[in-house]
Amino acid sequence: MFEAIELGHKVSKAEFAEAEVELRTRLLAVQRELRRAEVPVVILVNGVEGAGKSEVTNRLSAWLDTRGLVTHTFWSETDEERESPGHWRFWKRLPARGQIAVFFGSWYTYPIVERAFERMDEHVFLRAMNRINDLERLLTLDGMLVIKLWFHLSKDDQEKRLNKLAKDNGRGKGGRRPTPWEKTFTKRYDVFAQVAESAIRATDSGASPWHLIESKSRRHRDLCAGRVILAACEARVAEAWTTRVRDATSNTEPAQDDSVFPASQRTILDTVDLTATISDEDYRSQLAKYQRRLGAAVWDAWGRGIASVVVFEGWDAAGKGGAIRRLTAAMDARLFRVVAVGAPTDEERAFHYLWRFWKHVPRDGYLRIFDRSWYGRVLVERVEGFATPAEWRRAYREITHFEGQLTEHGVVVTKLWLHLSQDEQLRRFEERQQTPWKQFKITDEDWRNRDKWDAYAAAVGDMVARTSTADAPWIIIPGNDKRLARVEVVKAVTKRLEAALAKS
Numbered sequence: 001m002f003e004a005i006e007l008g009h010k011v012s013k014a015e016f017a018e019a020e021v022e023l024r025t026r027l028l029a030v031q032r033e034l035r036r037a038e039v040p041v042v043i044l045v046n047g048v049e050g051a052g053k054s055e056v057t058n059r060l061s062a063w064l065d066t067r068g069l070v071t072h073t074f075w076s077e078t079d080e081e082r083e084s085p086g087h088w089r090f091w092k093r094l095p096a097r098g099q100i101a102v103f104f105g106s107w108y109t110y111p112i113v114e115r116a117f118e119r120m121d122e123h124v125f126l127r128a129m130n131r132i133n134d135l136e137r138l139l140t141l142d143g144m145l146v147i148k149l150w151f152h153l154s155k156d157d158q159e160k161r162l163n164k165l166a167k168d169n170g171r172g173k174g175g176r177r178p179t180p181w182e183k184t185f186t187k188r189y190d191v192f193a194q195v196a197e198s199a200i201r202a203t204d205s206g207a208s209p210w211h212l213i214e215s216k217s218r219r220h221r222d223l224c225a226g227r228v229i230l231a232a233c234e235a236r237v238a239e240a241w242t243t244r245v246r247d248a249t250s251n252t253e254p255a256q257d258d259s260v261f262p263a264s265q266r267t268i269l270d271t272v273d274l275t276a277t278i279s280d281e282d283y284r285s286q287l288a289k290y291q292r293r294l295g296a297a298v299w300d301a302w303g304r305g306i307a308s309v310v311v312f313e314g315w316d317a318a319g320k321g322g323a324i325r326r327l328t329a330a331m332d333a334r335l336f337r338v339v340a341v342g343a344p345t346d347e348e349r350a351f352h353y354l355w356r357f358w359k360h361v362p363r364d365g366y367l368r369i370f371d372r373s374w375y376g377r378v379l380v381e382r383v384e385g386f387a388t389p390a391e392w393r394r395a396y397r398e399i400t401h402f403e404g405q406l407t408e409h410g411v412v413v414t415k416l417w418l419h420l421s422q423d424e425q426l427r428r429f430e431e432r433q434q435t436p437w438k439q440f441k442i443t444d445e446d447w448r449n450r451d452k453w454d455a456y457a458a459a460v461g462d463m464v465a466r467t468s469t470a471d472a473p474w475i476i477i478p479g480n481d482k483r484l485a486r487v488e489v490v491k492a493v494t495k496r497l498e499a500a501l502a503k504s
Contacts, residue, residue: 011219023226024063030233031064031100037240038097040144040351043229044106047151048192049182050161051215056151057104059222060229064100074105083305083364085409086110087135091358096350097143107132108199116188116195125195129202134401136208141394142352145236146208147229150200151215155189162186267461272419272476278484286487291330294494298331298367301497304504305364307411310493311373314418315456316446317428318479323418323489324369330490331367341372353377353395354402361406374399378463383455396466407471410504414496415472416489417460420479422453 011019034041043060045053057071072093081089087107095101111128114120120128136146153161162182185192204210211228215221278286301308310327312320324338339360348356354374362368377395381387387395403413420428429450432442449456468474475492479485 009220010217011223013219016219016223019223020063023223023230026234027063027226027230028065030230030237031068033237034100034145034233035068035098037237038143038350039236039240040095040097041100041147041233041236042095042139042144043100043102043147043149044108045102045104045149045151046106046108047149047213047215048153048158048189048196049185050158050165051151051153052218052221053104053151055218056149056222056225057102059226060102063226068098069100069102070095071102071104074103074109080363083307084361085405085411087131087405088358088361091355094139094144094351094355096347098350107135108203112192112195112199115198116185116192125198126202129199131401131405132203133205134397136203136205138354138394138398138401139352140207143240144352145232147232148203148208148210149225149228150196150210150212151221151225152212153215155193157216158186158189265458265461267457268464268476269419269457269460272478274419274421274424274478274480276478276484277481278487280483283483283487287326287483287490290487290490290494291326293498294327294330294490295332297494297497297501298335300501301367301412302335302365304501305410306497306500306504307362307364307409308367308493308497308500309362309406309411309413310367310369311375311413311415312369312371312418313373313375313379313416314477314479315420315425316449317425317432317441318418318420319482319485320371320418322482323416323477323486324371326486327369327490327493335365336367336369337362338369338371341370341376354398357402361411364410374402375463375467378467379456379459380449382459383452396462399467400469403467403469403472410500412496412500413472414493415468415474416477416492417464417474418477418479418485418489422450424480425450 045057047053061069061071070093074089077089090103090107093101093103111120111125111132115122115125139146200210200212213221213224213228298308312324314320328336328338337360344353344356357370357374360368360370377387378392378399382392406413429442429446432438464474464476477485477488477492
């Protein structure tokens with residue numbers, strides 16, 4: 001692959017200056033259009049050492065409006081990054097809609113380096129490439145433009161360039177010296193080239209293709225990179241406006257719902273025994289027993305660096321708040337945090353919907369409780385029409401991709417659906433209306449959601465069927481008896497965490 005890259009002809013200073021004027025003007029123009037069209041752009045700067053990646057990054061900062069541009073450099077990891085799932089550090093730095101981010105180094109860097117130094121076997125490397133394909137697909141389907149640049153130098157040219165840097169000893173332009181990792185990587189040039197080629201072949205897709213840029217001639221390299229970025233951005237802007245016009249003028253009927261469980265069909269919720277109850281004595285003894293075990297398990301997990309995520313979903317008035325309070329009563333407040341999820345803010349709407357949840361992923365040893373979660377995309381957003389059919393349909397795969405990254409890192413994911421009958425929900429709604437200190441809990445929206453019970457039940461059936469995995473299964477909690485539900489919640493979280501500790 002790399003041998004087939006056409007050598008760039010030399011570009012004189014005069015030719016460069018003339019071409020730069022037009023290129024820079026058009027880049028600034030398309031940057032304004034990207035902002036108007038609310039298209040986010042991420043530019044991945046990758047390549048062999050000595051190819052001038054930092055010079056290209058500096059050039060882009062000079063050509064583009066820095067008010068809508070940010071550069072993130074991914075060198076050594078921080079402690080927090082090492083103690084979080086691998087893609088966490090990239091999700092935190094994704095650009096908002098209408099903004100451009102340059103990633104100097106990217107989600108490709110770690111697997112390529114680890115594979116080249118034989119610290120990662122072929123199976124794990126290919127799995128990492130599959131994860132990257134999923135990530136890029138997820139981002140592009142959400143409207144992001146992902147531009148992937150690989151700057152290449154031959155082995156001889158790399159050696160010459162790094163030798164010159166060493167000879168200049170910081171006295172050359174930019175005052176740069178060869179870095180220790182450049183010297184190390186140069187010794188393994190052939191291995192790195194082979195691994196990089198495998199990565200490129202495995203992730204070169206139509207939605208986010210690779211652009212290979214020969215970097216022997218610096219001026220040719222910079223012009224080539226600028227033109228690649230310009231062409232991709234202009235095409236994406238044209239596509240964005242065409243799509244908007246088509247959507248605004250379309251009179252076609254909405255796509256048919258492809259639910260696995262239509263509203264008329266039984267789902268897993270119909271199999272739950274809602275008549276189960278627990279006595280006062282058993283409630284007190286079992287709750288105390290599992291709370292003691294949970295408190296010890298949480299501290300043990302902290303000591304071993306095992307993180308946990310607990311997801312609460314369920315019907316309105318199903319008792320999520322009370323169950324969460326019994327759960328947190330068993331744990332040291334320094335080790336957990338409860339994340340209450342409501343409607344997304346304006347800032348959150350500027351990103352992919354999973355962005356706001358990635359922000360709250362706990363580092364190793366800590367626990368997060370989500371009161372509502374990313375499943376809103378396939379529940380309330382689906383039923384209420386806040387997400388398009390295309391958006392909520394692809395969300396099943398996006399969610400399993402997200403949770404898969406958590407569990408691969410070692411995060412214990414416990415997903416709980418608190419279930420109750422329609423009659424019991426009605427009783428609790430009416431009780432809330434009649435009790436002064438509970439009236440704040442009941443809203444008009446609760447009554448509207450109740451009117452769509454069958455649609456929500458079908459959505460829950462789909463959610464469980466499509467997102468229950470071996471590592472992150474759904475646990476259905478019978479909730480007609482609040483006390484039994486609270487015991488079952490604490491028991492479920494305790495057993496999931498204890499099982500993970502037993503394997504560690």
